[in-house]
Amino acid sequence: MAQVIVVTSGKGGVGKTTSSAAFATGLAQAGKKTVVIDFDVGLRNLDLIMGVERRVVFDIVNVISGEAKLSQALIRDKRVDTLSILPASQTRDKDALTKEGVATVIEELSKDFDYILCDSPAGIEKGALLALYFADQAIVVTNPEVSSVRDSDRILGVLQSRSKRAEEKKDPVKEHLLVTRYDPARVEKGEMLKLEDIQEILRIPLLGVVPESESVLKASNTGNPVIMDAESSAGQAYKDAVARFLGEERPMRFTDAEKKGFLSRLFGGRAA
Amino acid sequence: MSWLKLFRGKQAEMPASASQAKERLQIVLAHERIGRKGDDFLPKLQKEIVELVAKHVSIDPGRVNISLERGGDLSTLAIAVELPGPEPVRHAS
Numbered sequence: 124m125a126q127v128i129v130v131t132s133g134k135g136g137v138g139k140t141t142s143s144a145a146f147a148t149g150l151a152q153a154g155k156k157t158v159v160i161d162f163d164v165g166l167r168n169l170d171l172i173m174g175v176e177r178r179v180v181f182d183i184v185n186v187i188s189g190e191a192k193l194s195q196a197l198i199r200d201k202r203v204d205t206l207s208i209l210p211a212s213q214t215r216d217k218d219a220l221t222k223e224g225v226a227t228v229i230e231e232l233s234k235d236f237d238y239i240l241c242d243s244p245a246g247i248e249k250g251a252l253l254a255l256y257f258a259d260q261a262i263v264v265t266n267p268e269v270s271s272v273r274d275s276d277r278i279l280g281v282l283q284s285r286s287k288r289a290e291e292k293k294d295p296v297k298e299h300l301l302v303t304r305y306d307p308a309r310v311e312k313g314e315m316l317k318l319e320d321i322q323e324i325l326r327i328p329l330l331g332v333v334p335e336s337e338s339v340l341k342a343s344n345t346g347n348p349v350i351m352d353a354e355s356s357a358g359q360a361y362k363d364a365v366a367r368f369l370g371e372e373r374p375m376r377f378t379d380a381e382k383k384g385f386l387s388r389l390f391g392g393r394a395a
Numbered sequence: 396m397s398w399l400k401l402f403r404g405k406q407a408e409m410p411a412s413a414s415q416a417k418e419r420l421q422i423v424l425a426h427e428r429i430g431r432k433g434d435d436f437l438p439k440l441q442k443e444i445v446e447l448v449a450k451h452v453s454i455d456p457g458r459v460n461i462s463l464e465r466g467g468d469l470s471t472l473a474i475a476v477e478l479p480g481p482e483p484v485r486h487a488s
């Protein structure tokens with residue numbers, strides 16, 4: 124039976140799709156059969172971040188409405204052969220998704236995959252609720268910023284009350300905190316919420332910290348999930364997070380500010 | 396970019412804003428977590444208070460004001476009921 128993981132946050136723009144793409148790729152690189160589903164119907168973007176936008180023929184709405192078979196809509200990744208992508212529809216709206224339809228898709232995917240990642244849209248409306256409804260585990264993506272932390276708390280409340288596991292009074296959805304766009308230098312100056320503060324407020328186990336990094340934009344520009352950029356701090360941070368998710372113990376990295384030498388102080392320069 | 400700072404001189408130190416962020420979040424979330432269990436109780440409370448007061452004094456339901464001030468350790472619920480002055484009071488015979 125596959126594990127269903129939702130990548131969610133409540134707030135938009137915090138890095139859900141970047142994290143979904145990185146995480147799915149990481150799990151697949153670790154040999155797990157992984158599929159990542161874009162639930163943002165009408166605002167499809169996972170295809171771009173994964174670099175498969177030119178290979179989209181059918182989407183999840185076509186599958187639900189019976190216009191295409193699941194196998195026709197799934198896109199096999201060319202870089203990692205255990206990875207598939209199920210795109211969202213760009214032309215329909217969120218009402219095209221139904222609970223029964225999504226249930227059927229997930230059930231069918233469960234037969235062939237170890238992990239089903241659901242990339243949630245922002246907000247707490249239909250698309251987001253359906254993305255989290257079937258989850259066994261949740262990765263809550265949070266930026267060190269008040270509105271993001273508040274929305275994460277809200278989405279945790281939704282997970283605990285409106286997911287299938289909650290409704291059926293089963294074991295609760297396992298929650299993981301993924302802090303992204305973390306800037307240790309600003310934290311040191313007291314300008315940004317500390318990791319410890321975010322953990323203290325949200326009270327869920329920390330899966331990883333992804334530092335603010337220029338490589339994330341570079342990755343999305345080229346359609347390569349940032350985890351494939353092994354040189355970059357963000358790529359390494361995602362690799363660590365995936366390893367922890369799979370049960371490995373790894374110390375947190377990129378959480379302290381780098382000491383700047385005289386030259387970099389003089390000429391600036393940012394972390395890759 | 397950064398060497399220009401040398402010429403700009405040091406700007407006045409800002410108080411650390413991160414601690415304010417934490418404090419504000421803790422307060423707002425403490426309240427939101429309570430509210431999550433049930434619906435907002437204020438409208439119902441207001442209705443019931445108006446009914447209760449109206450049993451004893453004739454009041455204008457529009458002149459009842461309820462406000463909630465949320466603090467860290469302490470929240471204040473203020474209920475202001477405007478009682479009618481002497482002239483407009485009409486007793487039903």
